[in-house]
Amino acid sequence: MINRVVKNVEEAVVGITDGMTIMLGGFGLCGIPENCIAELVKMKVKNLTCISNNAGVDDFGLGLLLQTKQIKKMISSYVGENDEFERQMLSGELEVELVPQGTLATRCMAAGYGMPVIFTPAGVGTEVAIGKETRKFKYNGEEKEYLMEKAFEADFAIVKAWKGDTAGNLIYKSTARNFNPVMAMAGKITIAEVEHLVPAGELDPNHIHTPGIYVHRIFQGEKYEKRIEQRTVRKK
């Protein structure tokens, strides 16, 4: 067994420096690496390029790094819930690349699967396609145009899992899975923060979502807030 454990969040983020490209798992505020985001704020690293489906809200998630202006460029699919983000984007302070959500996920996946490019129909005929190569392929009995998109390259990927073991194996819970497994595969160095860190051998190998080979550093996170963006309920 190769031990992937680091002592704490400070040790986990060692090596993240100004100007790096970082992937962060999560969908909205669900399944985001809360501990590492807080640590990046503390470290004051700047000019980051962040690849993440969303940009958090004003006072939580990646919104915290936007408040402190540590992000130079965001690569996301949807950024609707964040006023400071919108302000920085419209004023030109923040560079933004909007990517269709499936393309975002698959560009992560491609990186983790060792494939430099993918072809997707998403964005053909729209401004997303500007400057990109297209090709026609026949699929499911229909010939249509596909857009070539490149695998992401990220210096670090930071993911959040529910359980992990000392070998770096990860299990996610419910929809907190989202982008985490594909981003875990895509980082040059992958950091995983988990709610429960257990000794190797305790997790059933049949139930592992992300094998430890993809996870270079793992630590047990603390004080998860797990904020809910839209609390919707029905009456009993």
Place this chain on the structure above:
Amino acid sequence: MLDKNGIAKRIAKEVKDGMFVNLGIGIPTLVANYIPEGINVELQSENGILGMGPFPFEGEEDADLINAGKQTVTLLPGASIFDSAMSFGMIRSQKVHLTILGAMEVSENGDIANWKIPGKMVKGMGGAMDLVASAKNIIVAMQQVNKAGQSKLLSKCDLPLTGVSCVKKIVTELGVYEILPEGGFKLLERAPGISIEQIKNATAGKLIIDGDIKEMVI
């Protein structure tokens, strides 16, 4: 004239037994409330759910279980959870049969715009571009006329496109339309109490009225 729930109710009639369906944010989400009994469908949420259930009971919300609109939801028996890449894999490979989504504009050849108003609002396309590029059957739920009184059924979209020649059907507060392969909004049904004249006034693109148009039953 239909309200939002009326539009959702009418769209629910398009949902057939055995379908996997993706519902977008807004009016499409309401469709789930009106799927007739005896029709078995599975709702897909692109953040990684098949078999999505209703909102949880008060006090049973789980921060780790949300839909694509970031609302707390539940799972039904037979549900499954997967990552974002697989989620769009099943969309791209057309395993998801029906996509229902909102729009800011639709053109008479089935182009859709719903992600950006240059200089004003840029929320992003989320999963909409992937959905419209791959789904075989796309129904748009929308208000036909904007707050300024202008039609959103156009000959050509003014806003940046989400997808090209992809919309098959549109349900608005005024009527139901089919996009013809050769172009044009073919009026299929009128909303209760709405006249052909009102529909003509609210359609900027090519409107096709063939014979007697019945009032919809909802």
